[in-house]
Amino acid sequence: MKERDFKIYRGDDERGELVNYKCNVSEGMVVLDVIHRIQADQANDLACRWNCKAGKCGSCSVEINGKPRLACMTRMNELDDNETVVITPLKSFPVMKDIVSDVSWNYEQNQKIKPFSPSKKDTEKDFVMMQKDVDRVQHFRKCIECYLCQNMCHVIRDNEGKDKFAGPRYMTRLASLEMHPMDNADRIEDVKDLHGSGMCNITRCCTEVCPEEIQITDDAIIPLKERVVDRFYDPIMMLFRKLFGKKKETTN
Amino acid sequence: MILTLGEFSMLDISGIKRLQFDVLVIGAGGAGLSAAISASQEEGIRVGLVCKSLLGKAHTVMAEGGMAAALGNVDDRDDWKIHFRDTMRGGKMLNNWKMAEIHARNAPERVRELEHWGAVFDRTRDGLINQRNFGGHRYPRLAHVGDRTGLEMIRTLQDHGIHQGIDIQMECTALDILKDKSGKVSGIVSMYRETGEFIVFETKTLIFATGGAGKSWEVTSNSWEYTGDGYGMAYEAGAELIDMEFNQFHPTGMVWPPSVKGILVTEGVRGEGGILKNSEGKRFMFDYIPEKFANETADTEEEAARWLKGDKSARRPPELLTRDVVARAINTEVKAGRGSVHGGAYLDIATQRSAEDIKRKLPSMYHQFKILAELDITKEAMEVGPTCHYFMGGIKVDAETSMTNIDGLFACGEAAGGMHGANRLGGNSLSDLLVFGNLSGVEAAKYAKKLKSIPKSDDEDIKRIIKSATSILNREKGNNPYLIHEDLQKNMQYNVGIIRTKDEIADGIERIEKMKEEFKEVKAPGTSQFNPGWHEALALRNLLISSEAVAKSALLREESRGAHTREDFPTERKEWLEYNIINKKGTGGEMETVKVKRSEPDNELKRIASSSIEDLEKEVKLDHQK
Incomplete structure (x- = not known):
């Protein structure tokens, strides 16, 4: 058991400050445990979001010493022994209160995505899909919607970028739908125009912070960009489509 | 209307926000989302969904192993009859027979439907949904995605549900049920967690998909949300709680x-x-x-x-x-x-x-x-x-409609009791959420269609509910809600835990009585804006009701059956198989805990459940050949 120093943001989007707290830390504790201890003993009204406490729900996203992390999966012993631990809300979204952010913008992006659309014929019987054909889709579907990637994306950090780009989380979701063997919708035009795939310039910041280690840039965004290029900027493909009609690309 | 602290005797609710629904679902885990989706398929039905957290974060996300359904993809000897028999035996024959039948018969269709909505399950070599072995299941039966099946389920329902015209209210806590003069459901008073603003949802029906009360114990797999809100609210409104002594320790x-x-x-x-x-x-x-x-x-x-x-x-x-x-x-x-x-x-x-x-x-x-x-x-x-881990017990519902004894109040998922008897099999929860979520949505929509208009709530009830919530903020000083909760968890862990005896349970009940007194003077400092201390205090009432029901039922059931283990009555006692224990609010306001005789099962169901496995396998083989 050791007493450690913490600074936690208290306030809302307009005004607030870092407040000092001290808390005893014992073996195995994660940052979320510290927040709960402080909440119970010293600051009953300290706002914080959490649910599963095991890295599965993606609720407790905050910035710890400036880095976007899940508070429940950040062990105190990973942080330097004597440093003051600074806990602040996600930077890219408005602060609701203390370390809770208003992430509703993300839900709006999700709403714009064309949902999974199998053919009527396919839903009349059991889907037959081979494991190797769904491995990639399952990899994307590990996403816990913690929005750490959204928070880290420099396009979204810039407020105007929010109008132009849905962000890495939704590129991943779009990729999971586009690569689903039974899906029949065509989202490539949306990927380019509505969801703004061109805004991403592949700095890979999103991939680095993903707690599920999803290869967001390489496996989702780049393939989507390639499909956009094939559709809209490749003269041979354009001619091919003129001659043989518009067809959805096969999955890889 | 944001209520500022101050004078409440003159509480004016004329400016309070009101929204109208035909079906309002409380809780957005697997059961709640399923219920909202199925209700929304009915033309002209306005559906709302209230979640305490952000959408997609409910406890279902934590489910790992899979959902049980006799698809027969891995072992084609499987059949609903064998699933039903496994479920009854796992539940030590105390399950509601009809619910266990409905569950086993409908689970495969619901799992397939989930796949058609976009869930990507692990595959067999033939490209079908793969199924894994689990405790108590005769065959590999659990459709799964690695060990994150709950996430797959909730995300699929979420991404499908947001396109069904459902009005979703996030980070909103339901406080108490409103009824009209005849006793029908007429609405529910709720509070937005972010602002502390109150809202009245006026509705013809309520579906409680509020989960269990696992936060009553110290060592629990449950998150903060699991505070028995559904049990507490339903109980206060006059609903019955059944089988509350059966708490599963994973x-x-x-x-x-x-x-x-x-x-x-x-x-x-x-x-x-x-x-x-x-x-x-x-x-x-x-x-x-x-x-x-x-x-x-x-x-x-x-x-x-x-x-x-x-x-x-x-x-x-x-x-x-x-x-x-x-x-x-x-x-x-x-x-x-x-x-x-x-x-x-x-x-x-x-x-x-x-x-x-x-x-x-x-x-x-x-x-x-x-x-x-x-x-x-x-x-x-x-x-x-x-x-x-899980409450087998819960709000008592009719097996075929999921409606409680209160007209217009439905319950499904962990919030409802009966389906799992004295012990739930792993994997039967996710399938329960789908089957009974779906059923309650259909039935609530049907009920709502029969009512011409939303029953009328009494403004005095609304005021009373709001006052009782704000008094926690307004009192000058009082007891720390976190500390009462910690005491309760220790008490349940020690006195009403995995192994129980008469004296300890009685001691546990006495302590709960004391905590109820302390709760009357609970105080949350700060304002009404996103104030976890206040939220904790509001949840405490429901935790206390749930815990009291658990303890009183555990004291009454003098036998060991399934998850309920009495050291002083170490074996199953045949006579107790004939009874369920029910808790309800008595006329004097105190909790009444009574034995109620179970109804006789359908002969055919009884025959299937008590068949030897060899005989039943032969029978199923013949069925499949037909």
């Missing part, structure tokens, strides 16, 4: 380090071949095979090993006995001094499967132990022990 929760104590370790570890050992290195589950299951359980390590390799003539390893049996066995080993370093048992998958298999089939377990316990499960054994 045998395998993490035990070390202390801060993660209780976090779930999926039964999938054992389903994939994991074995349990004590400090002497002995595989102890062979010593705990109940007579009832002896015929169907391997009695040597050699046979268990053959089963793991897929030998269909071999019987299942004893690690896959039902959860109540395994949890008690671990408890006994630890008490006898043969526990692991930190007071659990060793769960070893490292010596049973290759590192590659473990990472592929159990990725989130690998990740969870690596980060939270700094342990590599492909190399070392995990330490595990029982953790409070």
